[in-house]
Amino acid sequence: MGTFHDHMGELHGITVVVSKHDGSTWIGRCHSEDAIEVILHDADLHDPALSDEDTEQWLQKAKQFGHWPKVSTIRIARPEVSNLVRLAESTPGHGGPDSA
Amino acid sequence: MPYPEEMVTPMRRELTDHGVTELKNAAEVDSFLDPEGGTAFVVINSVCGCAAGGARPGAILALQSEHAPTKAGTVFAGQDVEAVERARHHCSQVPPSSPSMALFESGKLVWFLPRHLIEGRDPQTIALDIVNAFEEHCAPSDA
Numbered sequence: 001m002g003t004f005h006d007h008m009g010e011l012h013g014i015t016v017v018v019s020k021h022d023g024s025t026w027i028g029r030c031h032s033e034d035a036i037e038v039i040l041h042d043a044d045l046h047d048p049a050l051s052d053e054d055t056e057q058w059l060q061k062a063k064q065f066g067h068w069p070k071v072s073t074i075r076i077a078r079p080e081v082s083n084l085v086r087l088a089e090s091t092p093g094h095g096g097p098d099s100a
Numbered sequence: 101m102p103y104p105e106e107m108v109t110p111m112r113r114e115l116t117d118h119g120v121t122e123l124k125n126a127a128e129v130d131s132f133l134d135p136e137g138g139t140a141f142v143v144i145n146s147v148c149g150c151a152a153g154g155a156r157p158g159a160i161l162a163l164q165s166e167h168a169p170t171k172a173g174t175v176f177a178g179q180d181v182e183a184v185e186r187a188r189h190h191c192s193q194v195p196p197s198s199p200s201m202a203l204f205e206s207g208k209l210v211w212f213l214p215r216h217l218i219e220g221r222d223p224q225t226i227a228l229d230i231v232n233a234f235e236e237h238c239a240p241s242d243a
Contacts, residue, residue, distance in 0.1 A: 013148060013149060013150065013219065014216075014219050014220060015215060015216035015219060062195075063216075065194040065195060065212060065214055066194060066195040066196075066197045066200070066214030066215060066216060067195055068195045069195065069196070069197075086216070086219075086220070087216045088216050088217055088219065088220070088221075
């Protein structure tokens with residue numbers, strides 16, 4: 001059971017992890033996803049080049065307590081996405097970059 | 101912008117009809133989470149589908165368990181802004197999300213169930229997580 005907006009797709013309203021080929025990772029509430037883009041609301045970005053924390057540590061904290069909603073809406077071009085998974089179902093090595 | 105109250109009232113009553121105290125402002129939240137007040141369970145309610153399908157029925161099921169705390173309260177995200185802000189102030193070490201649930205001992209957060217662990221899960225599974233927290237934090241110790 002997702003939300004009551006079934007026409008929006010099964011990930012609508014679900015908190016997801018979007019890993020990108022460049023090594024960065026977004027977590028946010030999925031609005032929609034298709035071949036063009038993934039749209040997230042209330043999202044946070046982890047860029048290992050800019051953080052003391054590695055991606056798995058960051059994901060592990062988010063998985064336990066949730067993520068900080070720092071960006072209202074982000075549109076991520078689908079060709080940049082290496083993996084898309086529910087946060088609740090992400091596992092070490094399967095939520096990070098190029099883990100698909 | 102808040103939703104029309106007539107739409108939200110049934111979502112409030114789903115919890116209050118089961119003995120959950122509605123907290124409508126900061127003073128009520130602070131009083132409810134008084135450090136001298138023992139263990140308290142708080143549901144951050146919301147209008148979204150995962151609150152209807154998982155959070156509220158899961159909380160209601162869990163509150164029927166043997167070691168459920170006697171104090172159960174709720175604030176409504178997007179509706180009772182002051183009360184929600186105050187509840188989140190008491191959980192400031194975890195990111196805000198709704199629906200979500202929290203357990204406090206003597207006013208301190210000891211357990212938190214964020215939205216992403218409610219999404220897509222059935223009420224029985226959610227209730228089991230909550231009951232496990234009640235067992236850990238509310239059951240009398242053997243010592």
